[in-house]
Amino acid sequence: MYYLGIDLGGTNVAAAVVDEAGKILKKVSLPTPRGVPAEQVADQMAAASRAAVEQAGLSMSDIASVGIGSPGTIEPDTGVIRFWSNLDFSNVPLTALMAERLDKEIYLENDANAAALGEFAAGAGKGSQSMIAITLGTGVGGGAVLGGKLYTGFNYAGMEVGHFVIEHGGRPCTCGRKGCFEAYCSATALIKRTREVMEEHPDSKLWELAGTLEAVNGRTPFDAAALGDAAAGKVIDEYVDYLGCGVASLVNIFQPEVVCIGGGPSAQGETLMAPVRYILNREDYARNSVHRTRLVRAALGNDAGIIGAALLPLFR
Ligand SMILES: [Zn+2]
Known part of the structure; x- marks a missing residue:
């Protein structure tokens, strides 16, 4: 099984297919649409995800779940971004939006915490x-x-x-x-x-x-x-x-x-x-x-x- 990671930034949306050991198989980066409703940002995140899966030579059925790292005030338990000034996000139910688009279990975390976890799992803390x-x-x-x-x-x-x-x-x-x-x-x-x-x-x-x-x-x-x-x-x-x-x-x-x-x-x-x-x-x-x-x-x-x-x- 493989995992999909999404890095939601103010400039780019990057999606990567990652194996259980934390190795990236394929990463695709697309520009983050600005000044648009959150649904369109989610569309772009889904597009980057599908492209990464396809370019890795896999299909969505090979993907166990999708995790998102995002700046802003994040509620991992409800999957909501309460506030993120950079994209003018307020109370965006991001995991629900992504579940509609990718039909997978979606996880959401603050980007700094996600980075710490990455280093722990596959980098300096391995x-x-x-x-x-x-x-x-x-x-x-x-x-x-x-x-x-x-x-x-x-x-x-x-x-x-x-x-x-x-x-x-x-x-x-x-x-x-x-x-x-x-x-x-x-x-x-x-x-x-x-x-x-x-x-x-x-x-x-x-x-x-x-x-x-x-x-x-x-x-x-x-x-x-x-x-x-x-x-x-x-x-x-x-x-x-x-x-x-x-x-x-x-x-x-x-x-x-x-x-x-x-x-x-x-x-x-x-x-x-x-x-x-x-x-x-x-x-x-x-x-x-x-x-x-x-x-x-x-x-x-x-x-x-x-x-x-x-x-x-x-x-x-
Ligand atoms: Zn301070």
Whole structure:
């Protein structure tokens, strides 16, 4: 049997046929129709699904179920998207719409949770019993699989790993709190901090690499630090300090078998992971235990969400 995963994004709808081990057989991506009723978005999702199944050389009878990962406020138990500003969705009964179109059992989950599940089932957490996923992007997202099951909190709003406070009264966060993990460790926060430091250090190599403040990206401070630039080194040290603090706090609460870090800055590989691991080794409450959390890079990139969505029925 095979599973169909759908990644509903604001730009593209992707559908993939996935086997039980989480391997993608075929993926088809179509543009997300904008400014149309939800029924037409569902039509496009069904079209991508049928195309993926056909191109995999299968028929819909080979598909056990369909899982959808979506942004927004999701109710997995009712299959309703309560609210998603990007597509102007409010109270959309998405699983019902998709069941009408594909005549399959449909599962719905928040996209960050689906991505965490994908990494657990087929990526960095494969073979483990518990894993925390952290994604460093525009914000900081993530999810948790505990005891082999996706953990979402009683109201499906749990594991917002970007929004625990690591600096009381610190930088304002998009959520309204101050000092959140996200306000220090998102790729956005890294870029913002790099620009601040550039303004303080007009002689920094950061200027040579980026040219302008607008051109700074998540790689700029790492590249400048690698050239020995002191100001960039300061930005990276500070970033790693906060990231290590956040990771160690999560480990001390959950003691998961694996923590995986994905998103833009994780592309730095061991340049980022090794110093974060050093902090974890220093601050992990269980540092003397023979059983220690493994800190690794996420393995599946953008495919994590679609794989996790497909395998949702196996981890409820
Ligand atoms: Zn926050």
